[in-house]
Amino acid sequence: MIRILIFLVLLGLSAPVLAQDAPPADAYTRLASDSYGDIEAGIAGLAASGDPRAGAVLGALAEGRLLYRPADKTLFIKQGNDLVDARTGRPAQADGLKPVRANNKIRRALEAAQGQLNLTSPDPAKRREAAEAVFKARDPVGLPAVERALTAESHPDVMRVLAAARAAVLLARPETPENERIAALAAIQARGDGDAIAILRNVAASDPSETVKAAATRGIQAVETRLAVAAAAQNVWYGISLGSVLLLAAIGLAITFGVMGIINMAHGEMVMLGAYTTYLVQDAIRAHAPGLFDWSLAISIPCAFLVAGAVGVAIERGIIRFLYGRPLETLLATFGVSLILQQSVRSIFGPTNREVGSPGFMSGAFDVAGLSITWGRMWIVLFALGVFLGLLFVLRKTSFGLKTRAVTQNRRMAAAMGIRTPWVDAMTFGLGSGIAGIAGVALSQIDNVSPNLGQGYIIDSFLVVVFGGVGNLWGTLVAALTLGVANKLFEPYFGAVLAKIALLVFIILFIQKRPRGLFALKGRAVES
Amino acid sequence: MTRTRLIDPKGWIFLAALAAFCLVVPLLNLGVAESSGLHLPTYLVSLFGKYLAFALLALSLDLVWGYCGILSLGHGAFFGLGGYAMGMYLMRQIGPRGVYGNPVLPDFMVFLNYKDLPWYWLGFDNFAFAALMVLAVPGLLAFVFGWLAFRSRVTGVYLSIITQAMTFALMLAFFRNDMGLGGNNGLTDFKDILGFPVQAQGTRVALFVATGVALALGYLVARFMTVSAYGKILIAVRDAESRTRFLGYRPEHYKTLAFTVSAMMAGVAGALYVPQVGIINPGEFAPTNSIEAVIWVAVGGRGTLVGAALGAVIVNYAKTVLTGAMPDAWLFALGALFVVVTLFMPKGIVGSLIERFGSPRARAKLPPEPEIAPKLAEEGQG
Amino acid sequence: MSDADLLAPVSVTATGRPDDGHAPAQTRRVTDALLYLDDLKVTFDGYRALRGLSLTLDRGEMRAIIGPNGAGKTTMMDCITGKTRPDTGTALFDGTHDLTKLDEPAIADLGIGRKFQKPTVFESHTVADNILLALKGPRSGLASLFGWRNRVEAERIDALLTKVGLIAHRSRPAADLSHGQKQWLEIGMLLAQDPKLLLVDEPVAGMTDAETAETATLLREIARDHAVIVVEHDMHFVRALQCRVTCLHEGAVLAEGSIDAVSADPKVVEVYLGR
Incomplete structure (x- = not known):
């Protein structure tokens, strides 16, 4: 031989x-x-x-x-x-x-x-x-x-x-x-x-x-180290990707709950409405202008914002404004709204998943330093950051943002200054809901578009906002990314479900330690 | 003195109605011939038994929400844990009658290649031990959870959110096959309870009556707690928690005790629910279930105990009727109920009656409506 | 500065433990004053609410605290009762208990009672039940479930209600009381606690002149066997208390002495009128 x-x-x-x-x-x-x-x-x-x-x-x-x-x-x-x-x-x-x-x-x-x-x-x-x-x-x-x-x-x-x-x-x-x-x-x-x-x-x-x-033995060690680093980097990327999804889902809530203090249990349904809007827009494009398909998501964004925002304004004017100062009642009433919205969508579109297509630029992948990154995830991360920065800009640099902050800090004073507080309430709530709708456009690309879409995000969203510190947008960003990365780093050791449970338990314990989140505001007024 | 009687007129009405219900239902089922138009079918006896178990769950929730201001969105967890404890007992009673005929291991364990019974299943063949666990497991979880949360002064919606996260985490855990509790199929195919066949007419009637008795006892325990000085302090904590601290009370002790007792009551409710519906699965931990229980209390009137039980029965009866007649309409109706009750009937049925006909003192005891002036988030942005 | 400062040592080592009502025998009593505050500093997000406040109160003494808004009066009360932890400084009660290390219930248990600026009574409860809950005695949950608090004689409560003039309202819900009556109910609750030190924040806000006079009489009577700190803006009322006065300004003591001496102090006049 x-x-x-x-x-x-x-x-x-x-x-x-x-x-x-x-x-x-x-x-x-x-x-x-x-x-x-x-x-x-x-x-x-x-x-x-x-x-x-x-x-x-x-x-x-x-x-x-x-x-x-x-x-x-x-x-x-x-x-x-x-x-x-x-x-x-x-x-x-x-x-x-x-x-x-x-x-x-x-x-x-x-x-x-x-x-x-x-x-x-x-x-x-x-x-x-x-x-x-x-x-x-x-x-x-x-x-x-x-x-x-x-x-x-x-x-x-x-x-x-x-x-x-x-x-x-x-x-x-x-x-x-x-x-x-x-x-x-x-x-x-x-x-x-x-x-x-x-x-x-x-x-x-x-x-x-x-x-x-x-x-050879030295070589094995070197390669193993490199592989471990690469695996960790890949997990961190997955974590950032998950974190951006959490951020998208939570960012609207950071306004309605974080800034306004309203517990909107129908928040997840706003996301769901955004996803269904995307479905309808794509349906219309397929029927009337197939050439525009690659633009379908871009067209869906303003549509989803308007649909979810309008529903949000209707909820605020119709229900929530009667319940200001009664957070627990607000929680229950908006939960009722979420049931109604879910069942409405189920009655209209049926209980099964709807197919939302991906435009060309969302598919494929590229390699960076040994990391394999899919374009779809990449765009969602960038989109989440874009929405975050846009919101920050609106709240900090526009006259509307100034009014919102004025009303939430001192309602009576703001009213005395001539700000129409009910209008600001409605618009702020509409903004938060509209952003949830935008999130729905992105989530339609990675999740099943079904009437239950929103339910999967509501608990996570609340935990992200609470973990980050209520009323603090940067806290929401940090919390979403932290939880996303932590989840993905735990997963190889515990498995997906246990990692999720471990994270829930961690947040529950964390809130005991710092009831007001990572970036808590201090002062006498807060303590009272 | 301003002592309140353990059983007030509305309590007597409640207990009398409950006793009558627990007499009439068995009578119409066992005492009337099946051919007669007055005969009550056995499946309805179990359905009513289920309502009474839900009423006990609502009562336990009212004890913490109505008297202590703790809006728990996770009481389904305690209900489910009690149910699982009972389910484990019932599984052990099956013995060699399972599909695989294993005298010790339940079917799903044989299917999943378990060699031995996991340690936490030991002792569940004994009814007394299982009954103890029905109280101890939910009680211990509530004690630890409550102690941590209340000591850190987690209140209001924050508490609601983490109770919801708690039951969500439990649901995820119980869905796992590795938990050794049947995964998403849960525990089912029960045969005997205390040697009596679960499906038999007599057993079902007995379970129904036992649930009625448990509800009455639960009411008396809750009532005893709320009319004593303890209950007065509890209400004081609900209305002005920080003030009680300056009087030297530790609100976390009071809340933890109430939360623990309430969880035990919810556990008992779950334990009585399981043999009557014949199954317990992780779906019972779904956050939606816990929130649904809150609306029972809100419909009946929180802070009234009797109202909570009444609300549970009314809402669940409506659910049975509506889902039978128009399945799609039920969620619309339930959603609308949440909205209408919070907007137009914040005190609930019994609360509204007290508001109208009760004494000034009884009116004052109802949970207050917070001031309309909103106290929103402290600062606009970060 | 008060002469009690002469008794104060340079460093303080004694601390109280949250769970022992009685200080260990070997603990050195560092001051004879009932309340000893030294160099308390509190900062909220950059705002310095207290900037080195020092104050001592003798046993059985009544003291009135005056000062413009933002002088740190309420923050001082918060530090004494455990609501706010000072950043630095010493707060000793009875010479042995370190108030900066205890929480609100532990401090209340030591014998410090507080009446708030905005009257906070338990509105769902009757007037008599408000007193019942305040009565000195075990505070544990089990004690309140099965203990004596369920068997308190009506006479005991009635005696206190008579003292604060609310006996006619004993069975009414506290929510139905007028503003002034709530103030009195809160004073009644303080008395039921039977504390060694009473902190009374603006007791006559919203009261008529006649009610104010009655309150002053009541407080003087209380001061016979309790130490009392009264925070008040109403100078007539402070004068009627006939006690030592401390004026706070910008988180520190500006002047201290008799009402006449303090109100004649040019610094005090400037603070009140000059800005």
């Missing part, structure tokens, strides 16, 4: 030389055999040759269409009912042909060989894939092809993979000198993923040289 291997390696090394001048007659002749050993050698030879016909010949062998004439060991390829000469590709006539047989070993060799051939493909993705295949197979036969490809390669990404593949092959060869093995270890380590660790472990366990073993 080992002798065959060595022989094959030597063969592989000699093949490029042959390829320079004469066609690799040897490889063709070897294939025309009924000995598996010969066939395997022929495959390797052909693959390493760089012969333009190699792909067609190996493909034919894989599909059982490669025949040979035992008399003169000529190879033919069967194409439908015709025959062509394997070496030249010209039509031919022949009798007494036998198929070149293949067993599992041959098939494996064939796959590796076909992989090598792809190393010279004009498509970088194909080359990369082929290099990966060599890396996985670690077949020494592939070495010359890899080395040849490496000198010709210009694409940096593919080059890295090729270098790792070459290193893997070198390490799999017992005769590679020690210094080259150590250099190869560095290339493997540079690859830095789970496969690299597997190879390094293998070397650390079985390499004859203690120096190489030690280098």
Whole structure:
């Protein structure tokens, strides 16, 4: 076995030389055999040759269409009912042909060989894939092809993979000198993923040289550290992504509950209305202006704001204004409203999920420093931050924001200054509800659009606002991101459900410690 | 002296009506031939028993909300825990009659490849132990939760929100198969209770009467607490918590005690509910259930005890009728009930009656309507 | 500054524990004053409500505190009763109990009673029940469920109600009382607590002249066997109390002495009239 291997390696090394001048007659002749050993050698030879016909010949062998004439060991390829000469590709006539047989070993060799051939493909993705295949197979036969490809390669990404593949092959060869093995270890380590660790472990366990073993062990540690950091970074990103969803859901509540002090249990239903508005907008676009589909979310945002905002104003004028100063009653009344809204939507649209499509720019993913980031999540994070900053701007820099703050700080004084406090109440509540509607547009992309959509967010939203400190928008931002990241960092250890429970328990305990949240306001007025 | 009698006229009316109900229902079920038009079908006996269990839950909620200002949106958790304790007893009674015929392990454990009974299932084959747990588990949770929350002076809506988070967390936990409590299927297929078949007519009537008796006892306990000096301090805490501190009282002690007793009552309600409906699953922990219980109290009139029980029966009867006639209409009706009661009938049925016909002292005891001048969030923004 | 300052040591080591009503015998009594406040400082979000307030009150003494709005009168009361924790400074009661380390119920239990600026009585309860809840005695939940508080004789409550002139209203809900009557009910509750020190914040706000005179008489009577601190704006009333007066300004003591001396003090005159 080992002798065959060595022989094959030597063969592989000699093949490029042959390829320079004469066609690799040897490889063709070897294939025309009924000995598996010969066939395997022929495959390797052909693959390493760089012969333009190699792909067609190996493909034919894989599909059982490669025949040979035992008399003169000529190879033919069967194409439908015709025959062509394997070496030249010209039509031919022949009798007494036998198929070149293949067993599992041959098939494996064939796959590796076909992989090598792809190393010279004009498509970088194909080359990369082929290099990966060599890396996985670690077949020494592939070495010359890899080395040849490496000198010709210009694409940096593919080059890295090729270098790792070459290193893997070198390490799999017992005769590679020690210094080259150590250099190869560095290339493997540079690859830095789970496969690299597997190879390094293998070397650390079985390499004859203690120096190489030690280098491999160091490499394992380095790669493991890097992998742990990458995993943590990925989890943090997932956490930020979850946090931005929490922020979107909670930000409207930060106004109605945080700024105005109204407990709106129908807040989740405002989000739900926003999501259904998106569904209706997309429906209309599909029916009347399909070309605008990529703009459907942008069009939905103002629509959702208006729909949810209008419903919010109606709730404030119709119910909540009679209950100011009675927070517990407000809680109950708005819970009633939430039931009515849910059942209305269920009656109109049915209890099942509605399909909301994603425009092109929301799909796909990109890599940053080893992190895989989907565009959809990326846009939602940016959108959440945008909504947050927009709201901050409205409250801080506009005359409406000034009036809102005036009314919430001292209602009587504000009224005395000529501010129409009922109007400000209605508009502020409408603003909070409208923002919940906008959140619904974003959440329609990642959650099921059903009448129960809002229920899933209401408890989380309240906890985010309370955790951040009521009346403090920045607190809401910090709380949403903290809870999102914490949740995702817990998940690998506890599982999703337990992580969620742990977080709920944490918040319950946290509120005992700091009843007014992370960023509590201090002072005599607050304590009374 | 200004001592209040343990049982006042409205209490006598309530207890008499309850006693009559607990006599008439069994009589019409057991004593009247099935062919007669007056016969009450057994399924209705269990339905009424369910109403009475809900009435006890409402009573327990009124004890903390009406007299102590604690709007718990998590009483369903205590109800559910009591129900699970009873459910575990009933599961153990099945013995080898399960589908898999395992003499010790309930079916779902065999299905999930459990080898032994988890430690927290031990002892539940004994009724006395299970009955103790029905009180102890909700009581302990309420004690720890209440002690932490009240000591930190978490009040008002903050408390409501974290009680809701508590029951939500429990719901998530009980949905997990790893809890060893049946996952989302919960506990069901009960056979015997105290050696009597759960499905039998006689057992069902007995469970109904037991629920009635528990409701009466719950009423007396709540009444004893609220008419004593303890209850007066509780009301003082409800109306002016910080003032009681300057008198030397520790409101957290008073609230924790009331919360714990209330949780135990809710646990008993859950324990009586389970054998009558034949199942307990994590859905009982859903936050919506707990909020629904609040509206029973609001409809009947908070701070009146009798009203809470009455409200539970009325709302649940309406639910049975409406969901039967027009399934879609029930949530509309329930939603509207929340809005209408808070806007137009803040004192509830019994509260409104007291307002109209009661003595000045009885009127004053009702929970006050807060001033209309709104005290909104202290500061506009961060 | 008061002569009691001479008795005060440089450093204070004695502290009270929340749970022991009696100070350990070995604890050194650092001052003979009933209430000893030294260099109290309180800041709310940058606003300095107290800027080094020092004050001592002897046993059985009555003291009137005056001062313009924002002088720190209510904040001082808050510090004494445990509602607000001072940032720095010493507050000792009875020479041994460190008030800065105790919470409101523990301080009330030591024997400090407080009447608020805005009368706060338990409006849902009858006048008699308000007194019942204030009566000195065990404060635990179990005691109130089964204990003596359920068997208090009517005479005891009636005697207190007679003293504050509310006997005719004993069965009315406190919510139905007039503003002045609520003030008296709160004083009655203070008496029922039988504290060693009474803090009375603006007891005559909203009272008629006749009621004010009656209140002054009542307070003088109380002061015979209790120490009392009265915060008040009404100078006629303060004069009628016939006691030592402390004027606070910007969170510290501006002047102290008899009413005539204080009201003649040019600094006091400037504070009240100059701005």
